[in-house]
Amino acid sequence: MNTGIASIAVTDLDRLEVDLIKRYKDKVLLLLIYNNDCLGCTGRALPLAYEFQCQYPSIQVAAIHADFPTREGTKENIKSVFTSGQIPFPIYIDQHHKVYEQFHAEGTPQWLLISSNGQLYRSIFGSQDNAKNRLFYALESLSGIDG
Template identity: 75%
Template sequence: MSNSIVSIAVKNLDGVAVDLMTVYKNKVLLLIIYNNDCLGCTGRAIPLAYDFQQKYPAIQVAGIHADFVNREGTKENIKSVFTSGENPFPIYIDEGHKVYDQFESEGTPQWLLITEKGELFRSIFGSQDNAKNRLYYALESLVEKDKEQE
């Protein structure tokens, strides 16, 4: 059985429907499913995602704001979380938390590490040290695997 992901349907900040599996085809993806109201997300997970983006330039980092009732993301409130007022990596909106449900997220932040073949390599919940270490090791092993295949 393959863990291939056929589609991840989201909207960009301008409300245009996007399929992340098409946009980032053949790229290693680190997706963070988060919500602005989650302090662990905005305080720890998003800065961590930014750090991973700096450390692993070959990996595409992207954020997915999971919308819940009365906790919806807009272009303005998503950008307002960042001190620069600009997104540090692409961010998309998950209307009706469909992607959140698609990956059976345990809560926010939920990290999805997807191989360049479009297979789910790891799904990790949280922003504390344990989750951070598991993510770091998963990224390292995926990057090393890529180097071996070159």
């Protein structure tokens, strides 16, 4: 029996430790693992995450910047990719790309859809139309189950 995800350990933009499973207990989570140096992430995936946040207000959307050597996220460089200078949803930092490894990410962007009881419902790589459609159908399906 799958008991769910025990924890997702990240830091917030002020480098304070956060467990996303505890912070968003009993909520459906759509997590985007990304990196600022990934053009598919900044050009397509982050705007798509915002689109999903607007379309599914009952789902908690958040992004996780996966840090890699020489490609670390800081509060300043993470905010800089948003033209408004405002971050539209919570963004966390995955120091040493541990969450990236925890979920066997294929690359960035990697989407994790987690049910309200902490089960990994879908893991989808990419930001092109195929990934967008798969995410849309997964969100529709899960919102029917959880919502």
